[in-house]
């Protein structure tokens with residue numbers, strides 16, 4: 001029977017041609033297969049895998065060698081301290097999106113009377129589910145064009161015990177969303193179409209989750225237009241953007257909301273990451 005130590009070596013070698021973080025990925029894979037923390041995997045090289053675990057490891061290594069990203073192979077990934085089920089129908093959650101969630105939580109905690117939120121383009125549901133899990137009286141509407149994404153997001157909401165506070169809507173951005181919202185948050189596709197061809201992620205993640213049109217801001221501009229009638233007075237709109245879109249996004253925001261306070265907020269690496277639009281109160 002294969003030991004954990006040998007399995008780590010085998011997985012690391014299989015991953016090395018496909019990943020710059022092969023050793024870490026191998027540990028994550030073994031932790032998932034053994035259902036133990038990564039620290040346990042590192043501390044127990046002598047432990048033995050069961051035949052079933054060995055088979056799962058081989059299968060996972062084959063898929064990884066085909067270039068399938070580790071989160072899809074595992075079928076789950078972590079975001080903001082929680083585990084989310086994942087399929088190739090949705091974007092893999094990115095740590096950058098935690099910046100948007102941090103700002104949303106900070107605002108919600110500072111505005112205890114504002115509890116209607118929308119997550120536009122919810123994907124796996126990470127934004128809506130995290131906000132609802134962190135803010136117990138929050139009510140959210142999560143939209144996506146993709147029925148498969150909405151099904152998975154709902155599953156994640158059930159797993160995290162917040163399904164009764166999130167409404168799911170298959171629609172174009174906020175087109176069919178009823179009423180108005182105190183907070184609208186969105187991580188919409190923002191990669192320029194022409195850049196997609198040369199991006200490795202585009203080979204495995206859904207195009208509808210990545211393609212932001214000619215300059216990457218097409219969906220963001222459309223949401224800005226829709227949000228004018230959906231954002232409550234005194235509300236906040238938070239949109240994730242690419243590091244090089246700060247100025248163009250700010251201009252688009254001011255065109256749609258000339259009286260708003262518009263800011264571009266950085267991520268932990270200091271790069272432009274979130275467009276924040278605060279609407280004056282009633």
Ligand SMILES: C[S@@+](CC[C@H](N)C(=O)[O-])C[C@H]1O[C@@H](n2cnc3c(N)ncnc32)[C@H](O)[C@@H]1O
Nearest residue numbers: 091121122123144145172173187188189208209
């Ligand atoms: C970049 S992914 C983000 C997913 C998730 N919010 C996250 O942060 O991981 C964008 C999502 O927007 C959805 N989407 C794309 N165009 C849309 C549209 N016009 N209306 C609603 N959702 C859309 C995609 O299906 C995808 O799930």
